[in-house]
Amino acid sequence: MRLFIAIQFTDDVKKALLGTMHDLKQKGIKGSYTPAANLHMTLAFIGETRDKDEVKKAMDRVVFTPFKLSVREMGTFGDILWAGVKGNQGLKGLAKDVRAQLDAAGIPYDTKEFVPHITLVRKMGGTLPKGFPGPKADMMVKSISLMKSENKNGKTVYTEIYKVGK
Secondary structure, X not given: OEEEEEEEOOHHHHHHHHHHHHHHHHOOOEEEEOOHHHOEEEEEEEEEOOOHHHHHHHHHOOOOOOEEEEEEEEEEEOOEEEEEEOOXXXXXXXXXXXXXXXXXOXXXXXXXXXXXXXXXXXXXXXXXOOOOOOOOEEEEEOEEEEEEEEXXXXXXXXXXXXXXXX
């Protein structure tokens, strides 16, 4: 089972992200756009594992205070176009604690540096217009989710299988 721990978005944040993706299409940006149901922010990518119960236990040990997440900027990693967040200590602390709990439980995960982003377009074709207004949305992060990633009928589907918080 392919797993990752993520922040799921409120409808308002999804609406802002989808509006930005619509505007990008109108500006001629081509690529593989993330489906609305798959919009999230990964805190830790675990990958293939059979030990979801140990991951759940590690998540139960994560301690965080709800915090405000502000989606405000855009950027690229090669041919991936993403939306980002304004500097946020609550988010960085949460990601650090999630990873520390996975380490303590001996659960392997992708240890690349945490760079908070929301993938909007993969295999982007075209250039982001200078001064393009990114999404503007805020939400309170009150929970984290354990997500399962599977391929169904040629599409990637993410399903929440566990949640910690409200």
